[in-house]
Amino acid sequence: MVTVKAAKAERLLNLVIALLNAPSFRTAAWIRQKVAGYGDAPTEEAFLRTFERDKKELRELGIPLQTPPNGADGYRIPRSEFALPPLSFTPAETAALALAGRLWETTALGAAGSGALRKIRDADAGDGSVETGTDASSEDPGEGGPDGAVQTLLQPRVRTSDPSFEPMLAAVRAQRAVEFDYRKDPGGPAEPRRLQPWGLVSFRGRWYVIGHDEIRGERRTFRLSRIAGELRPVRRGPAVRPPAGLDLLAAVAATVRRPVADRQAVLRVRAGVAAGLRRTAVTVTPIDQAPGWDRVQVPLGPLWDTARLLAGHGPDVVVESPADLVEATVTLLTGSLRAMRARTGQAPGPTPDEAPLFDERDSE
Template identity: 60%
Template structure:
């Protein structure tokens, strides 16, 4: 029976840590359980290279003598004794709890455990700041389905493919990307990497990835540019929408969410819709409230408004009106009700 990968990696670490000298690849293939399963020498070297790379990415320093010898220095696997103030300990504990509902849960818990073990012995009557911090529950949201497979691809240095919809009114386009890393910016997650289809570095918002992320190619193939500042790349590529406002008509008692964000509200009976174009142009019966609302972004604002169906009408700007009409027509063509967010 073939040895499981995790068991093979553990066997390799134990063999190299306990060794008094460098061990050759031939010795590893013969002595370390799991590597003798390789049917050929070429298959063994492919497996061994992948395992070395994975150990190094996990923080385990596999050293080489420059020829064909390998070892792991035991002292480099452990932390020196650490000492923190109570405030620093609580901050570390909160940082570990921050990721507890995400794909980084195990990594965060493992890091916290190592720091705790490296600290000085705790007296029985001393408070445990790590345990006390469990009373607070900070959270980082990583609800995008694309987060976990992209995080795995970044760690493995593998390229990925996914469907990406830049414009909600258009079909998604397949993109092939060599991911460098993930960044959270202004409440949204982005992946930065080399876009093979465009031949340049690009930034992609995870919420716009519409199809499952598929890893392609071999692990370790992606090379991250040295010294790259991922946060700076996101700031430079994510264009902040200028401060804009929209004027909309809302039926009385409807669209409470829009009313909360409105900077001005005026009640007007019997309003005439004079916007162009469309057969619906004409006098709007009944009483309406005229609202001035801030626009955080064209399509995000259009989606908020379209969810209220006929209870909200856009007067201006024209690009927002066009976007709302496109969303409503798309919903009607798909057989979905337009007013799914009425209040």
């Protein structure tokens, strides 16, 4: 049984093929008669509604659907604007493309990066080795030559550890507005925001989203690591359109302040553990009210990297401040706990607010 979504995809593909191979403009009447999927429309009005939706969707996908300059009824897709021209790359350019593809393969953009490389490879007028950057006769990219071991060992990565990265990327690609709570100051309260996102930018080692803030009515830039909680997509509303010609990187660079270098985290650390943290500590002070524990003050690096480091110490390290680091660490720990209980079938335990931060025996 063919689903409605599958039927629509097949109809759109048939329309693209028909208009791409057309020697001249095709009228709407010709499309209804000749293109499979349109002849089933019960009335002319139903056909026109379906056809208008399909035209809009093709243009939103970037497919160049043209009409006659004189405004007459007719449609075509110029092959020269639809397909990539034959491409040719030097060995250095081929290696750079392969490296760029590997850079993203473990992130939310992995599928998009692989698809882009595949299109470039198909249009490559050379030997088709764009995908790996090695000899095309080698079946294993990690072998087949003196550079094979280097390819396996030197594996670049882009960190996209912020939990809001993937849902924000999905909103950008779907051209949908989102709502979220945001901390303008790392230690301050979270405020509600409603944003029409235009794009994501990595700048100075941090990820930002730039777009139109509907609450403030102007362009704003937000650091993903300061988004508190989950993103809430706005289901209704017009598609988000970024301003034509906007340079996202330049816009973010012009608005982002340099990171504060002297931010510090205050931790409660069990005595005798976390030697790595103690080596970077600014101060280490025993806690009189909790024997066996020290209050440790350390420089605060990137938020989620620091949270992962601290969460890895389990019950031996408790984050006291700043508030955004406390929330990030609790989010990681509770997420791991939920995943473990889901795998083992255990009943839900106490919430983070109900659970003790350290054993009562340690304070006796």
